[in-house]
Structures are given as C-alpha cells and as structure tokens.
Amino acid sequence: MALKVYADRMSQPSRAVLIFCKVNGIDFEEILVDISKNQQFSPEYKAINPMHQVPAIVDGRFKLFESHAILIYICCAFPGVASHWYPSDLIKRAKIHSVLDWHHLNLRRGSAGIVANILMANIDGHRSYPQVVNQAEGILLKSLSKLENFWLKDGRFLVGGSQPSIADISLVCEIMELELLSEKDHDRILSPFKKVVQWIEDTKIATSPHFDEVHGILFKAQKRFRERMKTQSNLKAKL
Amino acid sequence: MALKVYADRMSQPSRAVLIFCKVNGIDFEEILVDISKNQQFSPEYKAINPMHQVPAIVDGRFKLFESHAILIYICCAFPGVASHWYPSDLIKRAKIHSVLDWHHLNLRRGSAGIVANILMANIDGHRSYPQVVNQAEGILLKSLSKLENFWLKDGRFLVGGSQPSIADISLVCEIMELELLSEKDHDRILSPFKKVVQWIEDTKIATSPHFDEVHGILFKAQKRFRERMKTQSNLKAKL
Numbered sequence: 001m002a003l004k005v006y007a008d009r010m011s012q013p014s015r016a017v018l019i020f021c022k023v024n025g026i027d028f029e030e031i032l033v034d035i036s037k038n039q040q041f042s043p044e045y046k047a048i049n050p051m052h053q054v055p056a057i058v059d060g061r062f063k064l065f066e067s068h069a070i071l072i073y074i075c076c077a078f079p080g081v082a083s084h085w086y087p088s089d090l091i092k093r094a095k096i097h098s099v100l101d102w103h104h105l106n107l108r109r110g111s112a113g114i115v116a117n118i119l120m121a122n123i124d125g126h127r128s129y130p131q132v133v134n135q136a137e138g139i140l141l142k143s144l145s146k147l148e149n150f151w152l153k154d155g156r157f158l159v160g161g162s163q164p165s166i167a168d169i170s171l172v173c174e175i176m177e178l179e180l181l182s183e184k185d186h187d188r189i190l191s192p193f194k195k196v197v198q199w200i201e202d203t204k205i206a207t208s209p210h211f212d213e214v215h216g217i218l219f220k221a222q223k224r225f226r227e228r229m230k231t232q233s234n235l236k237a238k239l
Numbered sequence: 240m241a242l243k244v245y246a247d248r249m250s251q252p253s254r255a256v257l258i259f260c261k262v263n264g265i266d267f268e269e270i271l272v273d274i275s276k277n278q279q280f281s282p283e284y285k286a287i288n289p290m291h292q293v294p295a296i297v298d299g300r301f302k303l304f305e306s307h308a309i310l311i312y313i314c315c316a317f318p319g320v321a322s323h324w325y326p327s328d329l330i331k332r333a334k335i336h337s338v339l340d341w342h343h344l345n346l347r348r349g350s351a352g353i354v355a356n357i358l359m360a361n362i363d364g365h366r367s368y369p370q371v372v373n374q375a376e377g378i379l380l381k382s383l384s385k386l387e388n389f390w391l392k393d394g395r396f397l398v399g400g401s402q403p404s405i406a407d408i409s410l411v412c413e414i415m416e417l418e419l420l421s422e423k424d425h426d427r428i429l430s431p432f433k434k435v436v437q438w439i440e441d442t443k444i445a446t447s448p449h450f451d452e453v454h455g456i457l458f459k460a461q462k463r464f465r466e467r468m469k470t471q472s473n474l475k476a477k478l
C-alpha cells in the first residue's frame with residue numbers, strides 16, 4: 001500500500017512534503033484536505049491528525065503529522081532517498097535539526113504573520129492591525145538577515161555543500177508564501193537579501209520540475225490576489 | 240575537553256539540557272549566560288550563538304544551538320546515553336520529532352506568552368494586555384488538553400512506554416514555567432489535567448534528584464514573585 005500524504009497545496013509545509021516525495025520518486029497517494037472548505041476539521045481527518053493541520057501521512061498503520069518530522073521519517077524509512085537530504089553525519093544532521101527548530105519561531109512566525117495579515121486586510125476587508133503587521137515584518141526581516149549572514153555563509157545551501165537538505169525545501173516553501181504579497185511588498189522585503197534570493201533559485205532548480213508544478217496553485221492565487229488588490233486600490237483612488 | 244553547555248537556569252530549554260546531561264552522567268561544564276544582565280548579547284556569546292539565545296553547546300570545535308537539536312545531538316554523540324531517551328526505532332523516533340515540533344507553536348507559545356505577560360504586569364508594573372494574555376491562555380489550555388487526551392493516551396510518557404524520552408524533559412521543563420504564576424492561577428490552569436499533572440510527577444521522579452536541583456532557581460524566583468504579588472495586591476486593596 002502506497003504512502004498516503006494528506007495535504008493542501010495552499011499550505012507551505014504540505015508543499016514541502018509533496019515536492020520532497022516527488023523529487024525522490026516516492027510511491028505515494030496525494031489526498032486533498034481542502035482548508036478553504038474546513039476539511040481539516042472533519043471527523044475523518046481528525047482520526048488522521050487530531051491537531052487539524054496539514055500535512056499528515058499514513059504509512060501502513062502509522063500516522064504522523066508535523067512536516068519536519070514527516071520529512072525526516074521519509075528520509076529514514078524509504079531506502080531510495082539520497083543521503084544529502086538528511087545526512088547520517090552527526091554534525092550535518094545536528095545542523096539540519098537546528099535550522100528546522102529555529103524556523104518555527106522565526107522565519108515561519110514572521111512570514112505567516114505578515115502574509116495572513118496583509119492578505120486579510122487587502123482581500124477580505126478585515127480590519128488591518130498595523131502593530132501586528134509591523135511586528136511580523138520585523139521578525140521576518142530579522143530572519144531573512146540571519147539566513148543571509150549566518151545560515152547561508154558556508155555555501156549555496158543551509159548546511160553548506162552543493163546539494164540541498166530537507167531544511168532547504170522546508171524553508172524555501174515558507175518564503176514562497178511571500179509571493180502572495182503585492183509585487184512591490186515582495187520585492188521590498190526580499191531583494192536586499194541577495195544570497196537568499198539566489199538560494200531560492202538554487203533550491204527551485206535542484207527540485208525542478210516538481211517545485212513549480214506543486215506551486216502552481218500558489219501562482220494562480222497570486223494572480224487573483226494581485227488583481228483584486230489593484231481593483232481595491234483603484235476604487236479607493238476614485239473615492 | 241568536556242562538553243560546554245552555555246545556559247541560564249531561568250530559561251526552560253536551558254534547564255532541559257542541563258537536567259538531561261546530569262541524568263546521563265555526561266562530563267560537561269556549565270557556563271552561565273546571565274539573561275538578566277543581557278549577557279546573551281555580548282560579543283563573546285555572539286560567537287557561540289549568533290541568535291543570542293540560551294542554551295548552546297560547544298563540543299570540541301562544533302557549536303550548536305536550539306535545545307531540541309542539542310538533546311538529539313547528545314543522545315547520538317555520547318555513547319553512554321540510554322536508548323529510551325531517543326530510541327533508534329523509526330516510529331518511536333518519528334513520534335519524538337512530531338511532539339517536539341508541535342511543542343514550538345503550541346505549548347511553548349501558550350506557556351511563554353502567559354507567563355511573560357502576567358509576570359510583567361504583576362511585577363514590573365508594565366501595562367497588562369488582557370487580549371494577549373487571553374490568547375496565550377487559550378493556546379496553553381488547548382495544548383494541555385492535547386497532552387491530556389492525545390499525547391499521553393498511550394502511557395505514562397509522551398511516546399508511550401514506561402521510560403521518558405527527550406520530549407518529556409523538554410515539555411515538562413516548559414510547563415514548570417507556570418510555577419511562576421500565583422498559586423491560584425497555577426492550580427486553575429493545571430489541575431483539570433490529571434494525566435498531565437501525573438506525567439510531570441513521573442518525569443520529576445525519573446530525573447531525580449537533578450530535576451529539583453536544576454529548578455532550584457525557579458522555586459526561589461517563585462517565592463520572590465508570589466511575595467511581591469501579595470504585597471502589590473495588599474497595596475491595591477488599601478488604596
């Protein structure tokens with residue numbers, strides 16, 4: 001029985017797991033848990049992941065959630081996965097754990113915070129909380145600076161070397177959320193970080209063509225959001 | 240050269256690493272990085288951990304930060320560590336990664352949020368943000384409920400079985416932060432979760448006498464804080 005991956009491609013950790021499985025030729029079945037329809041709260045999915053989040057996997061009778069744990073499990077349980085994704089070398093592995101742990105309360109917190117707030121304010125007409133956006137942007141910029149000046153100081157990828165690890169896929173998928181901002185905001189935030197921009201490109205290339213294929217839904221959403229933002233701002237200009 | 244552990248016992252992940260090293264008889268040197276004196280921002284410590292957080296370790300020439308990554312590294316690099324702390328069994332190990340990842344954005348976020356806010360408001364006369372406290376308490380109660388009804392459903396410890404893993408030490412040290420609240424708040428929050436309360440006791444016993452010894456500074460702070468809260472509330476009653 002093939003591995004089952006429960007995912008919504010609009011979720012960045014879901015995309016990370018899907019891209020990883022595709023790049024490594026894992027035999028898996030993708031099962032959509034549509035967040036926009038609140039399917040993560042269904043009783044069926046609660047039996048898979050009681051935390052109501054995507055992604056989750058089922059491998060035989062074993063159920064697992066949390067994308068970093070999933071990526072590590074697949075690296076160890078599927079013999080075909082190349083060793084650079086999660087090297088057995090103690091020090092390299094420790095660095096991967098360190099950057100993945102750091103990610104939770106830094107890059108993820110900054111990126112998810114700013115995207116959720118700016119989008120809600122621009123698209124759904126929700127109240128904007130400038131204090132929340134400013135705080136999230138502060139965390140995001142600090143995280144990008146740490147990526148630029150610390151994590152990427154030893155090479156093209158996070159743990160050094162010329163090939164990516166699971167940490168590169170996870171963090172780049174997170175940063176891809178910024179594609180949902182306006183082009184102006186996206187470029188203002190990312191363009192000062194030259195190494196980060198190059199690393200995103202390098203990770204895309206290393207996981208091609210699956211990276212762009214899995215992100216297809218994000219690019220469609222980007223187009224839709226940017227058009228709506230333009231209409232909203234034209235309307236405001238006329239008032 | 241012994242392992243160096245840079246820590247402040249007032250930090251919950253620092254305590255987790257220190258207790259773990261002591262329980263396992265690791266030859267290590269504890270180096271205080273006094274957060275109350277902002278020593279985590281000193282140039283010397285920046286060279287150890289550029290993220291300015293504790294704990295961090297130096298093992299020979301290898302520097303590492305993020306407490307979960309440190310615990311995993313010590314389990315793998317020091318042959319004397321008993322296997323139950325980080326079993327080599329793929330499924331048990333995956334569950335440990337899953338609960339440690341879950342911890343970051345759930346239990347840690349709730350516990351640290353509520354303790355920081357209530358303490359600042361009660362002790363330092365900072366403005367209290369009821370919205371922030373309520374949100375953090377919501378996250379904390381939800382996390383405690385998941386511990387009670389999901390994580391602890393299979394046994395005395397998080398990954399089942401009769402012996403603790405690194406996840407038990409890490410999460411119990413986090414919950415110990417609640418000792419800094421008033422007795423009333425502490426009991427109101429924790430007492431409905433019978434399994435959680437028993438699990439804290441079981442983890443203390445499994446890591447005795449090091450658990451209480453390393454938490455000594457926290458109990459001293461608790462006494463100080465609770466006395467000050469009492470004085471403040473007496474003063475308010477007189478006004």
